[in-house]
Amino acid sequence: xxxxxxxxxxxxxxxxxxxxxxSTFIAYVIGIPLGVICFITDKNGICPGRIxxxxxxxxxxxxxxxxFLILLVAIIPLTRLIVGTTIGSTATIVPLVVAAAPYVARMxxxxxxxxxxxxIEAAKSMGSSRLQIIxxxxxxxxxxxxxxxxxxxxxxxxxxxxxxxxxxxxxLGAIAINYGYYRYQTDIMFVTVAFLVLIVQLFQExxxxxxxxxxxxxx
Amino acid sequence: xxxxxxEIRNLVKKFDGHIILNDLDMNVQEGEVVVILGPSGCxxxxxxxxxNGLEExxxxxxxxxxxxISGTKENAGLLRQKVGMVFQSYDLFPHLSVLGNIMLSPVKxxxxxxxxxxxxxxxxxxxxxxxxxxxxxxxxxxGGQKQRVAIVRALILHPEILLFDEVTAALDxxxxxxxxxxxxxxxxxxxxxxxxxxxxxxxxxxxxRIVFIDxxxxxxxxxxxxxxxxxxxxxxxxFLHVFSFEDVR
Numbered sequence: 001x002x003x004x005x006x007x008x009x010x011x012x013x014x015x016x017x018x019x020x021x022x023s024t025f026i027a028y029v030i031g032i033p034l035g036v037i038c039f040i041t042d043k044n045g046i047c048p049g050r051i052x053x054x055x056x057x058x059x060x061x062x063x064x065x066x067x068f069l070i071l072l073v074a075i076i077p078l079t080r081l082i083v084g085t086t087i088g089s090t091a092t093i094v095p096l097v098v099a100a101a102p103y104v105a106r107m108x109x110x111x112x113x114x115x116x117x118x119x120i121e122a123a124k125s126m127g128s129s130r131l132q133i134i135x136x137x138x139x140x141x142x143x144x145x146x147x148x149x150x151x152x153x154x155x156x157x158x159x160x161x162x163x164x165x166x167x168x169x170x171x172l173g174a175i176a177i178n179y180g181y182y183r184y185q186t187d188i189m190f191v192t193v194a195f196l197v198l199i200v201q202l203f204q205e206x207x208x209x210x211x212x213x214x215x216x217x218x219x
Numbered sequence: 220x221x222x223x224x225x226e227i228r229n230l231v232k233k234f235d236g237h238i239i240l241n242d243l244d245m246n247v248q249e250g251e252v253v254v255i256l257g258p259s260g261c262x263x264x265x266x267x268x269x270x271n272g273l274e275e276x277x278x279x280x281x282x283x284x285x286x287x288i289s290g291t292k293e294n295a296g297l298l299r300q301k302v303g304m305v306f307q308s309y310d311l312f313p314h315l316s317v318l319g320n321i322m323l324s325p326v327k328x329x330x331x332x333x334x335x336x337x338x339x340x341x342x343x344x345x346x347x348x349x350x351x352x353x354x355x356x357x358x359x360x361x362g363g364q365k366q367r368v369a370i371v372r373a374l375i376l377h378p379e380i381l382l383f384d385e386v387t388a389a390l391d392x393x394x395x396x397x398x399x400x401x402x403x404x405x406x407x408x409x410x411x412x413x414x415x416x417x418x419x420x421x422x423x424x425x426x427x428r429i430v431f432i433d434x435x436x437x438x439x440x441x442x443x444x445x446x447x448x449x450x451x452x453x454x455x456x457x458f459l460h461v462f463s464f465e466d467v468r
Contacts, residue, residue, distance in 0.1 A: 122310035122369075125271050126324040126376060127299035136327055140314050216356050217313040 005188070008175060013195055015089040016171035019161045020199075023093050024154045027100035034060065034101065035108025036134060046120065046130050056105075063102040068160050071099055072167055089170030092161060100157050107149035111142040144215040151207040155200045162196060172196055222249045222284070224380050224411045225270065229279035232262070232269055232435075239265045241435035242279070247380065250409045254416060254426035254443075258458060262435045263415045267382045270413070271302040284379060300329065303378030307385045309365040311357040311372070317344070318353045321372045329376065336375070343371045347401050363394030367401055374405075381405070383414040387421075399425075419462050423447055431455050 034056060040046050041053035066074070072095045079086050079094040115138055123137045139146070162173025172192045180189020225247040232240040239262045247253050255263050268274040270281055272288050281288045288298045311320050321340040325331045344350050347367040357365055366386055373381060383402065387395040399421050406412065406425050416422055422429060422443065429446040431439040431454075439446065439455045450456045 116310070116313075118306060118308050118310040119312055121273060122304075122306060122312075123324075125273060125299060125302070125304040126372075127296040127328045128324065129296055129328075132327055136323060137312060141312065143314065216315075217358060 009172075009191065009195065012170075012172040012175045012192065013199070016158065016161060016173070016196070016199065019089045019092050019096060019164075019169070019171055020154060020158045023096035023100055023157050023161070024150070026093070026097045027104045027153065027157070028150070030097070030101040031104025032108050034105035035112065036138070038105060039109045039112040039138075040130070040134070046124070046133055060102040060105050063098065064106070066099075068095070068099050068163055069166070071095055072164060087168035092164040092169035092171075095164065096157055096160055099160060100153060103156065104149075104153050107153055108146060111145035111149050112138055114145050115141045144211050144217070147207060147211050147214070151204055154203055154207075158196065158200060158203075223247070224249050224251075224284060225413070226282040226285070227270070227279070228282075230266075230269060230276060230281060231278045232265055232274060233277050239435055240269065240276075243432075243436060245430065245437065247411060247413060249379075249411055252406045252410075252412045252414065252425055252427045253430055254414045254422040254428070255430050255432060256416075256419075256422060256446075256458070257432035257438075261433045263432055264384050266432070267304065267384050267413065267415060270380075270382060271299050271304050273304075296328070300324075300376050301379040303373030303376055303381045305366070305369050305373050305381070305383050305386050307388050309357075309362070309369045309389075311365055311369060313357050316354050316356055317349070317360070317368050320357070320368060321375055324372070325375050340371070340375060343374055344368075346404075347371055348397070361394060362390045363397045366390065366394075366398045370398075370401055370405075380411045380413060383412065383416070385415050385417065387416065387418060419447075419459075431458070433458075 038053060038056045038060065041049040041056070043050070043053075063071075075095055075098055076086050078098075079091050082094055083091045085091050119141060120133060120137060123133050128136065161169065161171055162176065165171065165174030165177040168174075172195055176189045176192040179185045180192065223246055225245070227243060227245040230240050230243040230245075231238070243262075243266070255266065257263050265274060269276050270288070283298055283301050286298060288302070312323065315323065318337065318340055321344070322333070322336050325336045326333055341350065341353060344353055347370065349364060349367055349371075352360060352364060352368075357368070360368065369386075386402075387398050390398065395418065399418065402412070402414070403425055414422075414425065424443075426443045428440060429443050430437055431446065431450075431452075433454050439450065439452045441451075446455070447459065450459055
């Protein structure tokens with residue numbers, strides 16, 4: 001493998017990390033409130049509201065059921081509006097966020113559902129307001145589960161980011177497609193895929209280590 | 220005469236049209252220890268949950284020191300602090316240490332000063348024999364210890380009345396005693412308490428008054444001596460009979 005190839009791959013790794021991390025971050029900024037709203041407005045939640053629950057639920061399901069490749073193309077106008085271009089890794093962040101945020105919201109919701117209802121009731125019985133229950137009990141209590149959800153989301157977003165290579169995205173996925181698929185350079189495709197596997201593995205290990213450190217619930 | 224802390228009038232509670240509490244009246248005076256007895260499913264726990272607003276009521280009123288607790292959302296939080304509740308399943312916050320569990324509400328809800336709350340928390344922990352567990356996490360404690368922490372967590376909010384919902388039902392027999400001793404000492408200090416329990420001996424020892432509930436209504440009430448030795452109603456006699464084994468042999 002020559003110098004040029006190594007530089008290409010290094011650039012690809014950097015771009016992939018950039019897309020994945022930034023997208024995951026923004027997806028969580030949108031997904032956490034969305035998931036919390038969906039959870040608390042449930043009819044047995046701490047702030048029941050049928051209409052809001054229904055609307056958020058439908059919005060989440062709608063976006064989640066559109067295949068990513070189609071979403072990628074469908075929201076090109078939105079991408080152009082926000083980033084100014086539709087190719088490259090920054091442009092890929094827009095569809096990644098749109099696809100990942102509802103996914104994250106569902107992850108967050110299911111993490112919150114794991115919180116013991118009795119604990120929420122105890123907080124209520126001590127006179128906590130709804131906001132206090134969300135910030136002081138629900139979210140801290142669900143933290144380990146939220147983190148595990150974050151890892152899963154990140155691996156999914158990484159996979160999506162590689163798919164974006166087909167329509168002019170950047171990163172390792174684009175390299176694998178452009179060199180491995182279009183030019184039949186199978187060796188490069190294998191190397192890029194190996195790197196993708198390695199990145200997922202690293203995130204996973206680091207994440208699990210972190211989860212074990214912060215989880216106070218079990219011995 | 221002592222002040223009335225809790226006043227319940229014509230309380231009706233339904234679950235999906237099914238009547239749980241049926242036009243129930245009840246008073247608890249300051250410093251009084253009232254034990255609620257009754258068969259399971261008779262509405263004892265539901266009654267407690269209505270008193271601190273965890274359940275909506277269909278009609279009637281629940282007043283704490285003359286203030287209505289149900290319906291008014293704005294001051295529900297304030298009123299709830301006046302009603303301390305201890306649950307059967309402890310319901311400690313697993314992610315917080317013992318001290319964290321106890322200090323969360325006084326600091327965040329009541330906005331009291333941290334050092335002052337901490338001092339009181341340690342003092343109370345010492346009283347229930349858990350001074351050395353302040354930095355432990357709930358998972359490191361036994362059931363009895365968890366329940367004592369839960370009692371401290373309720374006490375530190377300085378409630379006007381404490382509700383105990385079958386607090387020893389999930390405990391091993393040996394641990395029941397340590398929890399009941401704490402409640403007995405609270406009774407001696409003159410705390411107002413409403414206790415749901417299945418420990419008859421304990422009920423006898425702690426109660427100023429026994430209230431026997433069945434089918435959502437108060438069937439009988441009286442002092443512990445009256446109730447256990449001379450139950451008036453057939454239903455109460457039958458209920459008490461369950462706990463005696465004299466006829467079995």
